[in-house]
Amino acid sequence: MALVVKKFGGTSVADLERIAAVAERVKRSVDAGDRVAVVASAMAGETDRLVGLCRAAAAGDGDPAEMCEYDSVVAAGEQISTGLLALTLQRLGVPARSWTGWQVPVRTLGHHGSARVDTIDPAALLASIDAGVVPVVAGFQGVDANGRIATLGRGGSDTSAVALAAALGADRCDIYTDVDGVFTTDPRIVAKARKLDRISFEEMLEMASQGAKVLQTRSVAMAMQHGVRLQVLSSFNDRPGTLVVPEGDIMEQEVVSGLAYSLNESRISVMHAPDRPGVVAAIFSPLSQAGINVDMIVQTSAKVGEVANVTFTVPETDLDRAVSLLEAARDEIGYKDLIADRGVVKISAIGLGMKSHSGVAETMFKTLSERAINVDVISTSEIKLSVLIKADYLELALRALHAAYGLDAKEEPYGGS
Amino acid sequence: MALVVKKFGGTSVADLERIAAVAERVKRSVDAGDRVAVVASAMAGETDRLVGLCRAAAAGDGDPAEMCEYDSVVAAGEQISTGLLALTLQRLGVPARSWTGWQVPVRTLGHHGSARVDTIDPAALLASIDAGVVPVVAGFQGVDANGRIATLGRGGSDTSAVALAAALGADRCDIYTDVDGVFTTDPRIVAKARKLDRISFEEMLEMASQGAKVLQTRSVAMAMQHGVRLQVLSSFNDRPGTLVVPEGDIMEQEVVSGLAYSLNESRISVMHAPDRPGVVAAIFSPLSQAGINVDMIVQTSAKVGEVANVTFTVPETDLDRAVSLLEAARDEIGYKDLIADRGVVKISAIGLGMKSHSGVAETMFKTLSERAINVDVISTSEIKLSVLIKADYLELALRALHAAYGLDAKEEPYGGS
The missing domain is CATH 3.30.2130.10 (VC0802-like)
Structure with missing residues (x-):
């Protein structure tokens, strides 16, 4: 039984209909015998809405007290999406529960708004998986040494998923997104772009850091470092995605x-x-x-x-x-x-x-x-x-x-x- | 220097403009030498929006796993409003920080969705007040013995405020709302209704439990039990409110x-x-x-x-x-x-x-x-x-x-x- 972390981005959980599609996909994986942990981003647009509210409320001097509040407000987005996904899984008969960053806990270091994952305690999540309850973990967030909510910066949900896969010793980390995988180049510009079946960590890292938006650079570096096999695939169809593997x-x-x-x-x-x-x-x-x-x-x-x-x-x-x-x-x-x-x-x-x-x-x-x-x-x-x-x-x-x-x-x- | 808990309901923090007015009010109180702790509800409409999302996602069987997710989703509302209020206070030059229920912590007992406040640890909040940082506490929420977010049920922010006032040993608990105080009856029906300057706990308890919406019944009972002096007043003007006092x-x-x-x-x-x-x-x-x-x-x-x-x-x-x-x-x-x-x-x-x-x-x-x-x-x-x-x-x-x-x-x- 493979242990798989499945990460769904904001467009994949943009509304209740898409959340239901994600839940169906998780259910199929569970029914097929996989041991599954889910990481979810905030519903598309929600993070921008919350950041906008913070910007309008704040002085904008970016001091630590201000950034702490940003993080607390913005992290509410994933608290909502993970709860809704857990509810939907339960409705489909798949026992599930949501986990915020502080509940796991995902401990962070560094500045609020761009924190780094320090440690993830896998014990509670593994116990949940063993008990047949799918954990649905809020991406993008953790808790700092002072008990304040910290976020990993934009796109940090990929990093959350990879860090979680490493901590759980997962066999694979599936990153579901709104494209079919990693392409030779941007298919919106080059119609003849091809989806790659495989790409090495090193190449993926360069692709990401040189502008390809499909994976966040930090998440690729972390996957490479911890040997986490990544798969990038679409949450809107069942086509095979791109595997990111060692050279x-x-x-x-x-x-x-x-x-x-x-x-x-x-x-x-x-x-x-x-x-x-x-x-x-x-x-x-x-x-x-x-x-x-x-x-x-x-x-x-x-x-x-x-x-x-x-x-x-x-x-x-x-x-x-x-x-x-x-x-x-x-x-x-x-x-x-x-x-x-x-x-x-x-x-x-x-x-x-x-x-x-x-x-x-x-x-x-x-x-x-x-x-x-x-x-x-x-x-x-x-x-x-x-x-x-x-x-x-x-x-x-x-x-x-x-x-x-x-x-x-x-x-x-x-x-x- | 009086220690005052100030609670602002959903209509008082309905948008950034009103949040700014609340922040100004808190600033005046701080400038006048009060030691202040704030309790805030979610922005008006937000709790309904989140409950609506949960209802649409859930099976609706109301089992404990389902109610846990409801609570986690809905509690995001106060996490957002308290963060925005803290940011606005900081902008006005008033050091402030938000506190979620689990951060305080506010420990709860009983069913999710209608939990009771068991204990509130006042130490961290008092330390914050002593350090000149206004705590802005999320109403309506706490954390249960399993580390899950629990909510106190609709209107529970009043109860949060009174419980907090009792735990802090506050001199008074000001409940800001969208009416001027407690009236002899509903002024929307009886134009000649008068605002009461004072009312006893016992009368207020009967008024609340017999349908007057200005204060939640449980909050009045708790105030009576712990001898917390309540004041009900408008967040939209500076008229004196109604004091709820012992017989x-x-x-x-x-x-x-x-x-x-x-x-x-x-x-x-x-x-x-x-x-x-x-x-x-x-x-x-x-x-x-x-x-x-x-x-x-x-x-x-x-x-x-x-x-x-x-x-x-x-x-x-x-x-x-x-x-x-x-x-x-x-x-x-x-x-x-x-x-x-x-x-x-x-x-x-x-x-x-x-x-x-x-x-x-x-x-x-x-x-x-x-x-x-x-x-x-x-x-x-x-x-x-x-x-x-x-x-x-x-x-x-x-x-x-x-x-x-x-x-x-x-x-x-x-x-x-």
Whole structure:
């Protein structure tokens, strides 16, 4: 009897009808002999509604007392959805009970609003499963050392599910969502995108951190660390999903498995800075002190030994702060101009086979240059190649690269979007 | 520095604007030097919304597992409102934090959905007050011995507030609501109804249990038992409210202090039952076994020693069940006819002075008979006289009695409703 954690996102429990469909799905799994624990998000829209109420009520200074209240209010969303799902399961004859984060307990560390799971005590949940009562656990939430409710940040329900699967020693963690699995790229943009049957943790991690929204980055990292077998699948049909597995379980490694893109990018160019040791540190240290994550970096020298241009990306949400900080440090850095550009997108090609194959970059640049698409910045890792281009070219570039890397489906899988 | 518990009902925290008004009120009290703890209900309409969701999701068999989930879902309402109120207080510069029932903890006994407060540990809340942080406590909820969230039943926030005031040793418990205080009768029906400055616990208890909605019966009983001074007042203006105080604090006892009415009444007449010992027991024992509360009872004999008619009232919500039970027991009881009537209302005159004054019943019957209003059933207690009449006559009877007992205001206090 496999022990399976099944996680349902907000769209899967958006209303009572969908909750009933989720309950039917859990019942089928229980009837088939699985030992099941469920993790649920808040009903779609509920978290946004509660965050909106908090924002309107609060001063917005983000101090710890304020964040504690945010967490308490927002966590009510999962308290409601898990109770309704437990009621629906009971109605279908499946004994079930809801568990809030503090009831499990899921103990957290770190800041409210973006807490980390520290420990999960599996004893009570395992006892419930053994007694034939399906636990329905509130995702996204836990309790801190002071007994205050803490949330894991947006998308944290995936992390809750993986952490729970690790704590329970589950055989698998099924992440139900509103898409059929992990695709070679966004099927809303590329009609010939294919669903992947399998993907490695490493590739999934890059896909998630480079913008693919299907799984939260932290949850993938945690699954990799604890060896939790993940499955991403749709809660709206019974098609097989995508298994996320250790690298060793992938028999044939694709050179490029998928293309991710991120719109939350902005470009900053510090122009005509003196080309001397320490200038790069002078640029990046105020940003790092402010907790702003600098991603892609390129440095070019106009005249060797005289001036340099430094271009890099920061999350679009941090752009205004970054610009203010750099303007304040203008004299210290000694640059002439500062250019900020929101109209950029990062496209990443990801694949385990890239490690042993050199043609990936060549294909990238050839494909883009044939379409007269300029590459602003480049960055690479062992299994990833990212380029920054003008956002206007996103769809064109994605479709061209998808074909060039041989990712196109023979036919549009479900007749297009 | 007085320690005051301030309780705000659902209409007082119905939206962010009203929550801000509540926060301002709390701030004024804190600024004036009071030590304040706040109890809040869910935002008006939220509890109904959540109950509606539960009803639609659940089988509705009311078993303990089902009621546990109801409680967990519904308690989210106060978790949200208290968090928003704490955020608003912080914004106004008043340090504050929310407390759910399990955080305090408020320990409960009894059935989910209608639990009783067992104990409240005041230590953490007192420490918070001493540290200058206003505790904002979720009304209506606590936690049972198994760590499950339990609710106190509808209107339980009043009880939460009184229990908290008792546990904290508060000097006063202010119940803020959407009316100005306790009135001689319902001002929506009798324009000349007067707000009472003071009322005794005993009178308030009768008013509440006879249908006045301003305070929940259990909360008054608990306040009386623990000697908690209650004040009922409006959260929408600054007029003085009504103090609910021990009998000894009332200098001049009115013969009749107020008139209550209850529409949740229905009348059952068991006609032509044999007039023999045991027949009344045969009628009432199936009802009491089913937990149906029988209130007013009158027995009349048509022919002495031959047949009797027994008339009594049950809550309208229990009428169908009561009729089924009595029909099932027809042969055992041996009656001929069963008459059920929903179209009745109970009017009660309440006053401490009634104990030493005999004219109350006379005034009641004279006033009603002058208007050709038939009295179906009568019941009395030391400080209460209740009559059952046809519901059609409610307004007429209430206005006439209000005048007859000398309760009319000299003028309509705020120019009518």
